[in-house]
Amino acid sequence: MGAFLDKPKTEKHNAHGAGNGVRYGLSSMQGWRVEMEDAHTAVVGIPRGLDDWSFFAVYDGHAGSRVANYCSSHLLEHITDNEDFRATETPGSALEPTIENVKSGIRTGFLKIDEYMRNFADLRNGMDRSGSTAVAVLLSPGHVYFINCGDSRAVLYRSGQVCFSTQDHKPSNPREKERIQNAGGSVMIQRVNGSLAVSRALGDYDYKCVDGKGPTEQLVSPEPEVYEIVRADEDEFIILACDGIWDVMSNEELCEFVKYRLELADDLEKVCNSVVDTCLHKGSRDNMSIVLVCFQNAPKVSEEAIKKDAVLDKHLESRVEEIMTNAGEEGMPDLAHVMRILAAESIPHLPPGGGLAAKRSVIEEVYNRLNPHRESDGGSGDLEDPW
Template identity: 25%
Template sequence: MRTSRKGSVEMPAFVRQLVKETEKRVTSFFKGGRGGGAGELSEGEEGGEEEGVIPSPYLDRPVLDKHMQEGCASWGLTYALASMQGWRAHMEDFHNCFPQLGGELAHWGFFAVYDGHAGSVVAQHCSRNLLDHILGTGEQQAVLQTAGRLSRYKSRGVLEDQYPAEICSNLPQHTSLKVSSMPKQGSLDNISIILVCFPAAPQLSPEALHQEAELEDFLESKVAEIFEELSATGDEPDLLSVLTVLASTVIPGLPPGGGLQSKRNCIISAYYQQKEVRRSRLAQELSPTDAN
């Protein structure tokens, strides 16, 4: 399944200029140090159009087309993949998603993202051959266990602001949202994410949903209270000021290990809601009264 959306985000001009200047200087160095190597470029290279000059690895606008994939194993494992080219001139990532291997490894799966660096050749080769190589070593389980430990280490922090139960309830949605957010957060690389949910993963419960709703109601009321207190000086408080006060407040029921950071979306939404309410109120106060 493939979804498409044209990029509406432009790379900042200073970033484009920095990348281009760096590339020109590196190109000059590898051509034999013309123009002093890391110094000024020789005449004719200024426009970056000289034959042989390395093309920019970045685009002026990101490619936001997403490749989506999902599946499951007979023993209960589910997974979802999302990948995006992003700002890079080419998609260099490759991946493997095998939720269920055969034979003695029928209860094993194999998932991998191969991060291309300055090209896709090695990443593509690994996606085509690595699993067969592992299965041919005679030490499949030992190798897979080692790879699994590395995978868990590498994946830390990918969705640290979400509950595991919430993620597992809709893997495709979370992978899609996470990939979509990365260019906006400053990532200039290709983006590929695989989320795997095991049968023993926690499930959503009515009690947990109720606690979550209570926590968000509490946070929204605290943001409104802080916003009003800071507005008493006459100036509209910025988000950082509200967050600073909120961080010093005791808030019961925050997710273990996530803290206040795990509810940032709720807090930011509540802040802008208060901001809009204040502006609407000020507009009404400044509007001329109806003569009738």
């Protein structure tokens, strides 16, 4: 199907902002995929009286970007404008919704936007078969509402550890598999009818046309799971990311890597960019998107961490010089060979969660300086194992 490019597209889309006691940064990159199908939302201050609320989301599109892009612009309004979310309001007032109103309103908003998009001509006539996962957080002054539909994921880092993670909706999960089979489908090679790798998503109307079944009983369900958590002073940050990130990093690895980066720089866009680049070097072949939301208790820049990292960089630079200087009769080694040698060594203080992949840019810079006549080795990564 020609799903991958000859070399990855590494240009990034970035944004950042602050308000309501949080800062956020985001990064997205097309990578090896022939199209960019991810989208995102970042809103600090929600219209219609919820100025001290915020909303962040990542959408991982598949079979096209139509659904992901529409949701990035309109999912929030479908949530906050529906009658379930606004049930406590009386004419002329804008009361803060109750926890149950919020949870009910989120669910209703997902079902409403899914039904609304079904009427788009290109989606109705099958010209566009796209769908999208959605993972989001809605922050009120007192609560964090985690919202998940599909296999993108959000995690909360609190008191130095992963405190909460959404659960991926995969077809092989017993509860998901039961719904799929009840709708007349099957799970083969861990996919819905052997084709779709997620069991909940917005769009994907080819999987939502079983007669006699409601919208949440179809082969693919648009129903989100919603969890509310009381905010705490110990909250440090929330990460939302698509599976292009989670494919190569666990919850703990990614959180430890973000913590390490936050101790080196407080530029959240740069932190997110380093995540995306590291995941590319660790072998991710998917589009990649990450939104990082930092609370006031997030890790701060540390002079000690900066010094330690500089020592590591110096060590790697000298090792690359040694490897290339000692190449001898075999000639100048390629970058992959240099990376393999370093990977076999016991190098102290490599970035947690990122390892040697997180330092590829440092290694590459020295390599390129010492070997200016090199042939291109595929740019920022290889389709095989990076080294």
